[in-house]
Amino acid sequence: MGGLLVPMVSGSVALLMLGVQPIVLGEMLGAGRVSLEGVGVVAMAEIVTLGLGVLLGDLLAWLHRLRWLTLGAVIAIVALNLLTPSMQGDAALALVRAAAGLAEGLLLWVTTAFIVRSERPARMAGVFFVLQTGAQALVGLVLARWLIPSYGWPAAFWVLAVAAVLPLLLLDGLPAALAPQVAAGVDPRAEPGRWRWTPAAVLSLLAVFLLMATLGALWAYAEPLGQRAGLDALAAQTVIAAALLAQIAGGTAGTALVGRLPPAPVLALAALLLGGVALAVYATAAQPAWFSPLCMVFAFVWLFMVPFHTALAFAVDRSGRVASLMPAAQLLGSAAGPLVASLVVEGDDASRAALVSFGCGAAVLVVLLSMRALRALAGRTA
Incomplete structure (x- = not known):
């Protein structure tokens, strides 16, 4: 665990914006810096390029340039966060946040490279998400209750820029290189060059993609949905920040149980x-008493299921290759949800985003049932 501290801090910085997106984008919407449709586009742009950054790191495998990669990514993240408040309009904001997402994705890849090489990758994935969600909850609460009311939404990006410097302070604790072969938790006979796609691998990534789309469609529009339910802006922001604490509880429970429960049934229940x-x-609508507990359940399930993503990946592929691609599937799914939601919301009414989330959850069940059917068919033909 000690050797994972530095990459976990780096990954937490990389994902910090994702946790506070509803608060920040909601404030930007209220200030007229982004349209309601643009909320989904800007959220999607950053999350998509974050996923692409992870894929780029995996493809290029900069295992001997970890410190240089971290340094370059951090400098880019700081610069782009400082640049964001000067941007005006959906297109300009989406472009800048897309560039920030690419740098954040490269930083997250460093974390992923360490986790898939750990002795218990599913559990370490859970620990990482609990840590990064704790950071998101703390920053989200500070932004919602103090900094944004006092200094406006640009304060969020100032805080993100300052936080991004933290990995540089710990850079000496990052190993200069990692071995290309996954060291533990995988079949040592599975060589990277011999790995091939299988239907189970594709379906496992698709299931996680759709699960995260279920989350992303609702989360990106959490603040306008909260106001639709009857909460004022400050109350909606506070509920969102509190939901991050529920995520920590869910992630802790999921991390403790990931080795004891089968991943596919757990993920099916999560989708339901x-x-x-x-x-x-x-x-x-217009029932504020319901919105807060619903958000708490949503947030708890969100992080509870994350360790089971990694467990599912190793269940279908012991080489660790699918597990290394899982963060990209998670992030691209998180982006697809807001994108589809942005295409169906109308005017000031964000309610259809909830229907998109429901539809993605139903699609997860279809994919998981398809995986089960394939396993049954393989068992009969074996």
Whole structure:
């Protein structure tokens, strides 16, 4: 665990914006810096390039340039966060945040490279998400309660820029290189060059993609949905920050249970719960008493299921290759949800985003059932 501290801090910095997106984008929407449709586009742009950054790191495998990669990514993140408040309009903001996402993705790849090489990658993935969500909850609460009310939404990007410097202070603790072969938790006979795609590998990535789309569609529009339910802007922001604490509880529980429960059934149950919450959010307009507990359930399930993503990846592929691609699937799914939601919301009404979330949750069940059917078919033909 000690050797993972530095990459976990780096990954937490990389994902910090994702946790506070609803607060920051909601404030930018209120200030007229972004349109309601643009909320989804800007959120999507950063998350997509974050996923592409992870893919780029995996493809190029900069295992002997970890310190240089971290240094370059941090400098880019700081500069782009400082540049963001000067941008005006959906297109300009999306472009700058897309560039920031690419740098954040490269920084996250460093974390992923360490996790898939750990002795218990599924558990370490859970620990990482608990740590980074704790950082998001703290920053989100400070922004919602103090900094944004006092200094406006640009303060969020000032804080993100300052936080991004933290990995540089710990750079000496980062190993200069990693071995290309996954050291633990995988089949040592599985050589990277011999790895091939299988239907199970594709479906596992697709299931996680859709699960994160279920989350992303609702989360990107959490603040306008909260106001639709009857909360004022400050109350909606506070609920979002509190939901991050519920994520920590869920992530802690998921990390403790990941080695004891089968991943596919757990993820199916998660899809049912997330889809049910989304449908309930859609059905409970102007009922603020319902919105907060629904957000807490949504947030708890969110992080509870994350360690099971990695467990599912290793269940279908012991080489670790699918596990190394899982963060990209998670991030691209998180981007696809807001993108689709942005295409269906109308005017000031964000309610259809909840329906998109429900639809993605239903699609997860179809994919997981397809995986089960393939396993059954393989068992009969073996």
